[in-house]
Amino acid sequence: AMSFGFHPKAQKQNQISRKNFQPQASYKVAILGAAGGIGQPLALLIKMSPLVSALHLYDIANVKGVTADLSHCNTPSQTLDFTGASELGSCLKGVDVVVIPAGVPRKPGMTRDDLFNINANIVKSLVEAVADNCPDAFIHIISNPVNSTVPIAAEVLKKKGVYDPKKLFGVTTLDVVRANTFVAQKKNLRIIDVDVPVIGGHAGITILPLLSKTKPLVSFTDEEIQELTVRIQNAGTEVVEAKAGAGSATLSMAYAAARFVESSLRAIDGDSDVYECCFVESELTELPFFASRVKLGKKGVEAVISSDLQGLSEYEQKALEALKPELKASIDKGIAFANKQA
Numbered sequence: 001a002m003s004f005g006f007h008p009k010a011q012k013q014n015q016i017s018r019k020n021f022q023p024q025a026s027y028k029v030a031i032l033g034a035a036g037g038i039g040q041p042l043a044l045l046i047k048m049s050p051l052v053s054a055l056h057l058y059d060i061a062n063v064k065g066v067t068a069d070l071s072h073c074n075t076p077s078q079t080l081d082f083t084g085a086s087e088l089g090s091c092l093k094g095v096d097v098v099v100i101p102a103g104v105p106r107k108p109g110m111t112r113d114d115l116f117n118i119n120a121n122i123v124k125s126l127v128e129a130v131a132d133n134c135p136d137a138f139i140h141i142i143s144n145p146v147n148s149t150v151p152i153a154a155e156v157l158k159k160k161g162v163y164d165p166k167k168l169f170g171v172t173t174l175d176v177v178r179a180n181t182f183v184a185q186k187k188n189l190r191i192i193d194v195d196v197p198v199i200g201g202h203a204g205i206t207i208l209p210l211l212s213k214t215k216p217l218v219s220f221t222d223e224e225i226q227e228l229t230v231r232i233q234n235a236g237t238e239v240v241e242a243k244a245g246a247g248s249a250t251l252s253m254a255y256a257a258a259r260f261v262e263s264s265l266r267a268i269d270g271d272s273d274v275y276e277c278c279f280v281e282s283e284l285t286e287l288p289f290f291a292s293r294v295k296l297g298k299k300g301v302e303a304v305i306s307s308d309l310q311g312l313s314e315y316e317q318k319a320l321e322a323l324k325p326e327l328k329a330s331i332d333k334g335i336a337f338a339n340k341q342a
């Protein structure tokens, strides 16, 4: 459950219902790419979180206005703006979670991999700064192609000698959010009850919703499985086409990223019942990185949940084998990029 308070009263209630946690939790969150389509609504949602005491907003331009604007909301967190590489270090000092939505989004006709050349460099330089200034922070990578940018981030952190695989996450929460929405609609379920694990990666066929593991227990016809799976895989493209050149998912992404930040902070804060799907270093399959449900704890990934991969349907088993070559190629491409640069 999310715990955003939209009214000071709700925030007080939040504090009361959270009695079993530290009452005055105060974590610092940085957003890199904070003035963008995702960054702005994400900053707003995080500004609502009772767990956050400081919100550090970084971008190469336009972040002063966003910060001034947000700072007038009467929620507890303090908002600070940081512009350009010279202020990146101070943005990152002392933060608990760094969220990275910096980079260019897709336009109609583009795949996520088409963004590689621009976004790979952006992620590389931002993660270098993270390594230098807050190596213990949870790092949430949103910039696409996630299947490659997460391996790039891992290589950068290794070169800096500060790689902690338990704290590096590719954000795939939007795939789960979409799967939950579409399944609830199709099967007339209460939306808050529905939970569909989504595994693999975050592009096209590498996105594999495990509909057979849907909670609550629900049965699908073969046609429904095919239709829902393809819709979940192409949901990003649905938005890209509807926006017709103006970008990709920003509002639903901000919602999903805020949920992942909230989950991370709850885990850091000592909640021992926090599970999210995300793209992490993993031994679940023969691939070095894989998205699956993980248990989050104070130190990051506490456990990768392997049970979701047991008892897959025949459809899911085939789809899992089919996605591996593409996901492996994207991972290898990221690793090669990070290592070709001196």
Ligand code: NAI
Pocket: 032, 033, 034, 035, 036, 037, 038, 039, 058, 059, 060, 061, 101, 102, 103, 104, 105, 106, 115, 119, 122, 126, 141, 142, 143, 144, 145, 146, 171, 172, 173, 174, 175, 202, 247, 248, 249, 250, 253
């Ligand atoms: P946008 O273009 O609206 O915003 C990107 C922001 O990044 C801009 O404010 C820009 O100034 C900033 N930026 C560029 N270079 C930077 C640098 N070196 N340092 C700091 N900031 C920098 O794009 P939008 O829509 O916010 O998307 C951002 C990224 O998120 C894209 O790569 C997109 O593909 C990805 N995305 C990922 C999703 C996921 O599920 N993981 C879903 C939707 C989008």
